[in-house]
């Protein structure tokens with residue numbers, strides 16, 4: 001019989017989020033200037049995704065007017 005329960009206490013647990021953040025785009029270490037990204041490039045990539053996400057979100061408002069159709073008739 002041995003009491004080795006204290007062994008688990010000695011092991012240093014890796015803390016999540018304790019270290020430097022990683023770029024969400026390429027997983028490289030983030031740079032303070034461009035955080036949470038590693039570079040302006042990755043920031044632009046994320047911005048592009050963000051903008052696309054906005055337009056991709058379905059709205060509850062139903063499109064009522066379609067001005068394109070009226071313009072087509074006047075073109076005659």
Ligand SMILES: [Zn+2]
Nearest residue numbers: 023026038042
């Ligand atoms: Zn990056």
